Amino acid sequence: MPRLPGGRRPGASPLSHASSVSPLSPSALGEAVPDVAPRLRELRRRRGLTLENAAQRAGLSPAHLSRLETGRRQPSLPMLLALARTYGTTVAELLGETPPEREPVIRAGSREPTGADGWTYHQAGGPGRAMQALRLEIPYGAQGDLVRVHPGEEWLYVLRGGLRLTLGESVHELAPGDSAHYDSLTPHRLAATGREGAEALFVHTLLQSPDVHPHI
Structure with a gap:
């Protein structure tokens, strides 16, 4: 997914970022x-x-x-x-360090949204977890030509508008209520299909499903 401030992608980085900043x-x-x-x-x-x-x-x-x-x-x-x-x-x-207790509930409006390259990201999950949950606002014409490839899995659910999901050579048109679940080592692109834009729930994990080939 596109990069957030600090140079990290919202779909590919929270675990590596959390690991690299651990105060050791x-x-x-x-x-x-x-x-x-x-x-x-x-x-x-x-x-x-x-x-x-x-x-x-x-x-x-x-x-x-x-x-x-x-x-x-x-x-x-x-x-x-x-x-x-x-x-x-x-x-x-x-290293066996005990993680701090995390608050399991994220209240509406408790976190400011983040904008990057035209998209708006609303954090819907806690930091330092094995998966990252976001609510995405995707304007028409923003990042539609950006191809992403990174380890992990992605799942999305369309809330509003239409989305065009390109996975490798396959193109999928998604409407509200549709969802998609795929390994993100497959080159993928995501774009709004209508001028009203689109909104979706999005979850990314760093781990891949066990039925894919190992990667370097």
Whole structure:
């Protein structure tokens, strides 16, 4: 999806952003790393990934990941970031830090909408989660030619107006009440079909569905 202020995309970044800004000093990282090996193995198995698939997604060799999971090698911070993105979590969770209690209810009007490249984004979910929920306002003619490709899954539900969703070579016309669910490694575009624009609920996750081929 298009980039929000700060250079991140609303559909592709909250987890990587949350991981990269986790307040971990090098000394704290060094103290916590010895405990990360069993947690890495547990998270991989919980996600249903083989050692080979997880290593490929994180840009590591299977042998290297195996050494990390058995504690024979300590991960660097870039490795932890890559593995956190792969498993849909944060570096803080990988290191066993207890996340702060989150407020489960987001009240109407409690957050200011964000505008980027003509679209308006209303946050509909909490920060630091494994999925990001938004309400999108999509004007006619805005970003219709922007092709997006990134890891994860996307789901959208049309509230108002019409949307044209292009997935690879396929084009789908969506009306109010229609929804779509797809892997976002498939090149995709989204545009309003009418001059009145469109509005949709949108959810993005960093994790892919298990029936797609592993990616680098």
